[in-house]
Amino acid sequence: MIKMKERRVGALRKLLKVSLTGLKKCVTVDFPFGPPAFVAPIFRGQPEYDEEKCMGCVACSMQCSASAIKYVDEDGKRVLTVYLSRCIYCGRCQLICPQDEAIKLSQNWNLVTDKVDSVVSTITIDLRKCENCGTYFMPDKQVGAIIDRIKEKLEDSALKEQILHDVELASHYCPDCRKKLAIKLNLHTRKYV
Amino acid sequence: MGWKKWARTRSPWIFHAHCGGCNGCDIEIAAALTPRYDVERIGIVLTNNPRYADIMVVTGIVPKAMVPVIKRVYNQMTDPKGVVAVGACATTGGVFLKDDDNPTYTFGGPVDKAIPVDVYVPGCPPKPEAIIVGIAQCIQKALAKD
Structure with a gap:
């Protein structure tokens, strides 16, 4: 007898739920329009x-x-x-x-x-164009970014000005020309020792 | 405008060909068909028979074994017909064609090597909205002819 009552309540609740779904917002998206x-x-x-x-x-x-x-x-x-x-x-x-x-x-x-x-x-x-041979070797902005990063690392170094001068000098030449002109431009690191 | 063309453009039937995909794009197509995006409200109906279909939606990399199958299915469709390639694999090969000369060993080329494709829907996977837009473009391009 109790079971029957429970069932009836359940059925009523279901009926209410179903009848109220019409009031809810529609799930479907009205996409193209x-x-x-x-x-x-x-x-x-x-x-x-x-x-x-x-x-x-x-x-x-x-x-x-x-x-x-x-x-x-x-x-x-x-x-x-x-x-x-x-x-x-x-x-x-x-x-x-x-x-x-x-x-x-x-x-x-x-x-x-x-x-x-x-x-x-x-x-x-x-x-960037190489000043010696005229080939294009690296983006301009990348050279700038590399120099900025070196500056950050050299904050307290005693040789800061010397190193920055060398980097600035070397940044105008492509890797091949840099090797060739290393002696002429005095780019070798042995002078720091 | 004849009544045949009117009926075709207002309610294209699509056939979904799954050619070796990862199921990501297939789930997005399923999402487009189910109540959230419900494409049947704008007349697009999914059919399981290529003879009734106007548009074929292809997903996946199309492995070598699937190339003759997809060609046969394409020939079974009646004119006029359109093909929509859905996903990065179907449009170009995606990650499976990283090196153009040396693809994965089952790779049968993207869809446009096997059958002519009308509309490409890039994405990995594309949004259901993008698939709906792609099918709408395919109707304009392939089915709106006389």
Whole structure:
């Protein structure tokens, strides 16, 4: 008898629940016609370069697990390209970037296309010209960043000015010319001893 | 506009071909079909027979063993027909084609080497919204012809 009563209460509760579901908010998203799609704050979308921060060291290209990031050195410019149809949005490029997130995964998810290689994000960086032989050897900004880092490490050194002078001198020549001109420019480290 | 074209563009039937994927893209397609994104409200219906289908949705890297199968399925579909490649593997090969000359040994090329593809949906996996946008573009491109 008690069981029957419990059952009746349960059934009533169910009936109430079902009849009230109509008042709840609809689960279905009115996507193509309604408001723009919901994107979670941690969503990893199209990787984008920061023009000011990026120095063109291609660490992202070496770290890319799908080899989606490729670079070409031409006419004194280095062009880095992310082929987004290849990218798997793992975020390793953002993680490895020595600058503070010069490449960052944005919230852009709409990359639908009918040509595979047309969806890319690119950046162009100036290369430094060797003053002796005229070849382009390294991005300008990367040289600056290296010198800045050396300055940080040399805070209390007695030979600070001498070392910085040498680094500044050597930074204008490509690695081959640096070897050739080492004696002429007096770049060898034995003078510090 | 003839009534056939009107019916085709308003309610395309899709066939889901799974070609050696990791199931990530397949789950996103399932998410697009289930109540949250419910594509049946805009007329897109999933069918399990390629002869009834207007659009084929392909996921995965397409292994060598699947190449003749997917070609046969494509030929079974009636004209006009469209193909949507979903995911990084289907569009270009993704991580399985890291070196262009030396892919993994089961790799049969991305989908566009086996059959002509109309729309690519990059992403690993793409959002269900992106899949819906891709199917909508495929309708415009492949099915809106006379």
